[in-house]
Amino acid sequence: MIRLESVTKRYDKTVAVDHLSLEAPSKQITVFVGPSGCGKTTSLRMINRMIEPTSGRILIDDRDTSKGSAAKLRRGIGYVIQNAGLFPHRNIADNIATVPVLTGETRRAARARALELMDRVGLDRQFADRYPAQLSGGQQQRVGVARALAADPPVMLMDEPFSAVDPVVREQLQDEFLRLQGEIGKTIVFVTHDIDEAIKLGDQVAVLRVGGQLAQLATPVELLSRPADAFVAGFVGRDRGYRALGFTAAGQLPLRAEPVVALGADLSRAAGVAEDGWVLVVDNDARPLGWLAVGGLPPERLNGTITPELLNLGGTLATEAGYLRAALDAALSSPSGRGVIVREDGRFAGTVLASQVLARIEERAAAARTDAQRSAATAFGPEPTPPAVNGPEE
């Protein structure tokens, strides 16, 4: 656990971080997010003393970080920086082996471990002897993560690690990062200016405002549903009602059994089972492939078989144990109007209509409102007796 106690950083007259107090719980991801100038990177760098606080204390597992040598402290804290910040003059394996070598491990042992870490972050071992400039931005960022993990530190600091790569790679890196965190369970503080990234990755999110003040510290779903003030509401942005659905479990949806046909089956058979002119086509393992508008085909074409070119791939898939956002999106995007729900293993489970998902959303929202009223009631306690008006003493 990392605890910031009234941490302040002042440069001459400007205040970069203003009495910031918060806890980053063990084995969780805490995201610092905010506009530029909100002191999020400064706050991060005060944790490993790359910047020394003007006042306040920072404790890692109840140990005051200001005691002892900064270099030693940093060797126990993983750090990933934007643009990876790799050492251009060292090959990939040596880059990853940096901290173990610094702490006295032999280069051979550290390099052996570096290779294992490359597997872990999804880098081909053949890159081990290449230099950073020979890798793409996304690959360099993976090396950065591996390097931060090399000494197996309990705490990791990540400063906009995925900001400099293109959106497709970023999404991929984020997903892998979450998977990796699921395996390794580090205490992570993650800085980003991208609220979507914060909401996607954070177990809890600290929204900072310009001047380095904490505006709100909350779970992503709380942030979306109950922003603390106008600044947070504005920063969290539009569509937050819709985005919050991404955190609301769909629960057991009323799935409708749907007739399906396999790829390669006769079109005439598809026409026989289609509803409203649409039929879902699956592969041999019952995984959905796409919708077939068999009702739109002229009768003379019904002699052939179902080929991939005939399929409409417009619909998205939602998993049974997933979130409302995916279920709603599956229904809205489906060309047949029937959202495809699959099991965890990708096999077809059934379909759901948008109206059914909406009904579920309304149920959930109603329950949330009741909860909110109840907690508001407890927060304010029983109706307080009005304070006595100070009249003249008798």
Add this chain to the structure above:
Amino acid sequence: MNAIWNYFRGDQDEILHWTWTTVWLAGGALLVGFVVALPLGWLASRYRWTYPPLVTLAGIVYTIPSVVLFLALPGLIGTKILAPVNVGIALTAYTVALMVRIVADGLASVSGDTMASAAAMGYTNRQRLFAVQFPIAIPVIGAGLRVAAVSNVSLVSVASIIGVSQLGQLFVAGNNNNTLTPIWLGLIIIMALAFVFDGVILMTIRLLTPWQRAVSKP
């Protein structure tokens, strides 16, 4: 060409001696100057307020004509007026003047991300300088060193004016006897020396920076 060769054979021992003097004057000054410029350049890159005065001073030193420096040094530091050490010191001063800025710029050219991540990995400032910053700056610093080396080799010959014997004597001889042969010979040897100096430094840089070549053939 034959005339040049014959001229060389005719005075072989003396010319080889001059060559050797040129080598150690230019090379020694290069080494000493480089070693002096390293901490000064580091200072200028580490504490930015020292950069303008150090680089300005270096620029002023570099613009002093070499003849003036050769002649003024005995008065300034009390060496004998004809001593080769005057030439060595003057060339060292030029090397320092040229290299201070290059070392400072080379060290400053290392990316801020790399420096920050080195600090974050737990390098002490000293470890970071020697293990990260300096090795990455080698290509820039090395390029400056090549210029300094070649410039030193050619500057040595000016020392003939103050009577220090080295390859410049060949130019003096050519001038006095009104013949081009020794001048050609001097040019050839000096250019060959410059070429060797440059080559040695270039090879050293290449050995120290395998990562630079890797980049060009991904």
